[in-house]
Amino acid sequence: MSSLEADVLVIGGGSTGAGVARDAALRGFSTILVERRDLADGTTGRFHGLLHSGGRYAVKDPSAARECIAENRILRVTAADCVEDTGGLFVSTPWDDPEYGDQFLEGCRATDVPAEEIPVAEALRREPRVNPDIRRAFLVPDAALDPWKLVWGCARSAEAHGARILPYHRVLDLEMDGERVVGAHVRSERSGEEFGIHATVVINAAGAWAGQIADLAHCTVNVRAGMGLMIAMNHRLVHMCVNRCKRPSDGDILLPLRTACVIGTTDVFVPDPDQTEIRQEDIDLLLDEGEKLVPGFRQARALHAWAGVRPLFEDTAKVAETRDVTRSHALLDHSSREGVAGFLTITGGKTTTFRLMAEAAVDAACEQLGGPRPCRTAEVPLAGSESHELYQISHRLAAREPVPQAEEIICECELITRSRLEEAIKQRDTTSLDDIRRLLRLAMGPCQGGFCIYRATGILHQGGQVDQAGANQTLLDFLEERWKGVHPILHGDQLRQARLDDWIFQGILDVEHLPV
């Protein structure tokens, strides 16, 4: 590859970048997206999973609330396959001021977020595990959102409209022509090959890394990285997205995400978005908050912990608490800010509003690309969501009927069959099991890969994707990556599982001495 050309070059393959690429492609621009790792391997693949109704922001940030509910309505239709209509419940626990409920209702009313107070008994009937001492309860249209399906759905849509999506391509430098950004110098992280991409407009959608990209054009983008921790529990302890009815703070949302449920989050400023360390005190904090929402939470089985970094845009001087920085997005046109043309930054915001962010960014790009073209992302469904059928938790189970033993299942927790796995390996053309994980949720269940990863490695090897040493390395890489999220929460049942997995990998497979 010597060099590529496009109208629009998008940097960053999270929800924002993928949304921008899709929007630009739908408007007929030739588009290339580069992502230094895999798609949605940044903040988007590590977020909490809530398709906000806006309820959370109704009191504090009315404009964010309005954006959320509008986008929530759109995504239920255009990204149906990524959305599970769980519904949301705001509850006043004994630790929360029940009067806040009035402010909450008022805020929701003012921002067009449908909210309805229901009797406590009714709330407990719907969510029998929720703390029986709650004093008030409100229904809102929160939903669960699958980040990988969303980003890949955008990417596939963009590709269908001619875009090129290049994961594992890192931007090393921006190419300047005087005061104009005219492209980027990128390196394939797989082959090591370096080449240039020329573009009329470069859109920086690098999330918490947006500042690093802006630096390359000598522009300033102040994004602070607000690290947040989440813990996935083994099964759904709640069926709706359950929020504490109070001003947003730590550990106040427990939501069902696919087969698990996830408690989160925290918010700690970190100097480097690539350095996220899971602290024991944060784990304890989340488990304690979980216990307030669902008594017995600490006894339930925790599967995995992970952290993501919020891109918090900060245009002015210092802000002490990162949660007080705006969650609304920032679109920066560097020609008006620093006099650098052909370069836009879109950051901040949330996954819920990614489409809106993309629309704003591409609207701005249009100005430098010869005039406005209408945005179509609010109507055209994402790849995979054409049928407008909302995702349901039982989908994978239903797919195994009527003869469940008809096909070998490789990942039992996530019900992934051999053919589905082989298809995914082929489709992704990858040797990384982590890529497959993001596509299929391989190894994301209770045993965390204990039983499926050596099988999947064998299949990868069988298919000729990797040689023996490569297969061994793939296995080790995956185990090491998984372990990072498993060891911080090990106790009780998950500790037992880890012991069994350990016997398999150390005792039977002797992984530490695999020839690589």
Add this chain to the structure above:
Amino acid sequence: MNDLIRDSLDHCVKCTICETHCPVSQVTPLFPGPKYVGPQAERYRGAGPSSDASVDYCSGCGICTQVCPQDVKIAEINSRARAKLWEKRGVPLRNQMIARPTVIGRLGTPVAPLANWALHNRAVRGMVQSMIGIHRDAPMPSFAGKTFQRRSRSHHGPTDAPAVVYFHGCGTNYYEPVLGEMMVAVLEHNGFRVIVPQQDCCGLPLQSNGNFPAARTYVRRLVDRLVPHARAGLPIVSNSTSCGLMLKREAHEILGIEDEDLKLVSESMYDVCEFLLRLHERGALRTDFGSLPLTVPYHAPCQQRGHGIGKPALDLLALVPDLDMIELDVDCCGIAGTYGLKKEKYEIAMAVGKRLFDDITATGSDLAACDSETCRWQIAHGTGVTAVHPIELLYRAYGLGASDPAGKHGTRPLAAVAAGPGTSERDTGSHD
């Protein structure tokens, strides 16, 4: 309570021990196995009904829960998933019918000869299979005509002896009243006065056919009948392993009934062999057994193992001179209550039972022993041998049948071995 069943899935480490023991998944690809439908699939069951119809192929034998080293309530998870499935689809007529043995019993008893003819007539059974879905070859017991309840009204036992309460279940009442009389005889022989309260179905067949609300109604009604005796501190004995287990554990663990009365009844409930063995351990069992020179293979039914009491029948029968019991090492006969009656499951049930049938046949005995009624019918069906309750062997060893006028009981299962106890034709009761 129900949450505790679901929560137990957290203990699953996917060791697969349950899968290696499941008798059903080994013989049919339609059932994905206990780990799959239990702790795995449960994670995919949200607030709504389950979409995996294959869970209905679980026979409910409960072996998975018994063998699980991590204490996952696998069979219980499946049982509840099945109930949710039927909640959505509506329980089919067939399942409604076979789940109500009292209703069938009441219908069949007055017209026993006709009903029995129909039950064993191939043309009728063919029609029943196509219209209702009960397999034409499935083992069906014969109506005894006069129920055990009726017979017991005219029985005059001792009046001043310590009392036990007899929970006989529907099988004894409608199909094997003679077994009930042997139970009474054996208990009286050991110095007890036997109280036979009025009783209906325990609800177990309704539970295993997924109709939890109706099952709860039945079990509550039964508990109401039994609880005064439990309150009086009397032991309740049963010769039906599955119905006994229902009262001991399942009504609470699976149906989720939280109830002081049920708890009292549960705590007073004994399998009859368990009860007699306890007597023996206290030195209170009569051991005046005569010689019984027989070799009899013994199958401990799945439900019996659910009691967690070992195999008391074998310990008791070891006391009988010259009786050689062969302990069979097969988990399940396949029938699992009403499972093997169903058109779509009959073949599976027979395939499950095949090893047991082969092992019994290999002993060359024309007699087998087993505690559960439906399992005895299945064994008889699968092997052609006579299958009896262990009590029947004890009864015979005590020599209790000797004084009875021969040939009184046309339905005598152990006709070749012993004559049945006498029953007076006088009938005072207007119960039933």
